[in-house]
Structure formats: structure tokens, C-alpha cells
Amino acid sequence: QVQLVESGGGLVQAGGSLRLSCAASGRTFSRYAMGWFRQTPGKEREFVAAITFSGRSTVYADSVKGRFTISRDNANNTVYLLMNSLQAEDTAVYYCALDTLNRFSNNWRRYDYWGQGTQVTVSS
Secondary structure, X not given: OOEEEEEXXXXXXXXXXXXXXXXEEOOOHHHOEEEEEXXXXXXXXXXXXXXOOOOOOXXXXXXXXXXXXXXXXXXXXXXXXXXXXXXXXXXXXXXXXXXXXXXXXXXXXXXXXXOXXXXXXXXX
């Protein structure tokens, strides 16, 4: 089993920044690809960013490229999402997820474990 706990969400003005954290426990975190997704009411979960188990490769949704940065600290079992230049359209519940098959995917269905989510609200 894996437990993922997100933190760092909140209310921020447009143009501001937030850093989300996702702390993992229960498995060898450093072996698995991780992803960040977001969701708004009535919409499907949307890919934001993913990172390989080593942290050497990352991939982003076009909508966040150049503004968001995903990173990980395998020594502390944590993955981060630094969000800069936030826009009202970034308002959502943000989830981290772990893929035990290391597919490094933008498809939420390929992730096996999920956190409870953290709300990010950007006021314009």
C-alpha cells in the first residue's frame, strides 16, 4: 500500500505562486514515476505534470509549460509542484499520483495510488 498526502494549496492572487508538496509512505518511493493532476467540478481529471522515478525527465501539459515545475526529493519521499504566474484557470483540486509500472504517462488511468487532493484557488 501507498499513502500520498498533498499539502500547500490555498488562495492566491493571479500572478502569484504556490508550491505543492506530496509526501509518500508505504513503498519505496524512489522506484516509481509520479504525476500531478487537477480537477474542477464536472470535468475529467486533467494532466498537469509527470516525473520519472529518478527525476531526470519531466513532462508538462501545454497549459502549464513554462510556469509550473515538477521535482522530487527521493531521500525525503516527496514530490513537489512549483506553480508560478498562476491564473484563474489554474483553480482546481490538485492531486498527486504514483504509477507502480513507471509508465511516465499523462493518462490518469495509469496511476495506481492517489492523494486526497489539495485545493488551489486563484483570484483574478
